[in-house]
Amino acid sequence: MNKKKIICPECRTYTGYIIRKEKRKYIIRDQEYYFDITVAYCEKCGEEIEVPGLLDLQMKEVDEQYRKKENIVFIDEIEKLMTLYDIGKAPLSLGLGFGEITITRYLKGQVPSKEYSDIIKNALESPKYMLNKLIENKNKIAANAFEKAEKCALNLEKMFNISSKMLSTISYIFEESLEITPLALQKILYFIQGIYLALYDVPLFDEDCYAWVHGPVYNSVYNLFKEFKYNPIDDDRFMILKNRFEELTEQERNVIQLVLNSFGNYSGKVLEEITHQEDPWINSRNGYSFLEPSDNLIEKNQIQLYFKKIDKEYSLRNIKEINRHINEQLELKNK
Ligand SMILES: [Zn+2]
Structure with missing residues (x-):
């Protein structure tokens, strides 16, 4: 509400007014409440006055504070x-x-x-x-x-079958990505877990991934988004995830952001090809031909060992080093 001049209904002068918040008493359903309410006073005569829009604002303030106080749905x-x-x-x-x-x-x-x-x-x-x-x-x-x-x-x-940390991680990825396919999401999650394990020796989330044909897959996450196939995940239902990322620690966010700024620049298909060259996926599919379906677990310690090895060669705390690692993986792929 901008401070404009009005004709005061009390003293009939064309003048300005002062706005402030005051505690006011209200009786709702036989209960007494005190709410912080915006009120206006004439600058000339000092009387409390009505100004355009004020009543609507006051009603909104009462409504919001009442619902909050009584824990009533908005x-x-x-x-x-x-x-x-x-x-x-x-x-x-x-x-x-x-x-x-x-x-x-x-x-x-x-x-x-x-x-x-x-x-x-x-x-x-x-x-x-x-x-x-x-x-x-x-x-x-x-x-x-x-x-x-x-x-x-x-x-x-x-x-609700997915761990809270995993949901928070996905929430962060959604928040930071314009669009993401289920395939790309799976690979991003895998690299996040790998780098986190390498740097901090504990997993970021509890879920295990499996060595499917298209690379490592977290199957509970797969089940959640499978209807999108190769299309970007886009559905209002997932707004239930919104703001969940706020539960993540600074350290967790940093690793996720690092992965999004590096691996996140590539398509799901390219990321899949990178994982196909890496020990954890290859070793977990021992005995399977390239396109043969498998449901073998990729052990967390296998992922940790592999990314610790990468961390020695390229510092995984450093975005330039991660990109150098990715570039070398891509060159390897094209040989
Ligand atoms: Zn007045």
């Missing part, structure tokens, strides 16, 4: 639930066991009861809970709406 969280489950207002409302227009009213600003708010929050936090609610109310919603939401729930559940 409108954008309800919208997020609709996106996550690819479901409309009415089917969502019925699917949760509410009346048909309840969610519509919430989206328009009505504050949900604590009971209904908790149901929405639980649905946001647990795909299993959401799926159970949907099944409970299956006969109330259209079959195709149910099937779409069910598919989303099953897919989201897969995410």
Whole structure:
């Protein structure tokens, strides 16, 4: 709100006004609350006055602070639930066991009861809970709406089989990449784990990878994104990952960033070819012909040994050195 001049409704002078925040008392559902509210005072007579836009702002402030205080779901969280489950207002409302227009009213600003708010929050936090609610109310919603939401729930559940560090790592990669295919993501994860093991002697994430035909693959991550095939991963459902990367330490972020700034400049196919030249993948596929499927584990210590060897030849803390290593790998490939 810019400070403009108005005609004061109290003293009738054309004058400026002062804006400040004050604690104000409100009674909501028979409870007393004190909220920080923006108020305006006339510069001339000092009376509290109404200025354009102020009432809307005050209502927003009350709404936000009330929801925060009572732990009531926000409108954008309800919208997020609709996106996550690819479901409309009415089917969502019925699917949760509410009346048909309840969610519509919430989206328009009505504050949900604590009971209904908790149901929405639980649905946001647990795909299993959401799926159970949907099944409970299956006969109330259209079959195709149910099937779409069910598919989303099953897919989201897969995410909960993945370690928290892995999800945070993927979240960081998504945040920093314009687009990434499942193949490129797999290889980037592998190089992150390799360099992290070489530098710090502990894995960044617990998952193990397997020596598939197209190089090392983390199968739980594969299952999550397989529907994208060779296309970039692009789906609103994965906004559930947004901001998860904030849980990463400085050290973890540095390694991920290093890999994105080096290996991240190449396509998934090129990265795959690099891994095909490396000991961990080759050794784990002992006895298999080049295109023969295998599901052999690539031991973390094999990855660690290999990247420690690379770290001795090229310092893996240094982006120029990593790029020199990549260039030599690519030259090797073209021989
Ligand atoms: Zn005045």
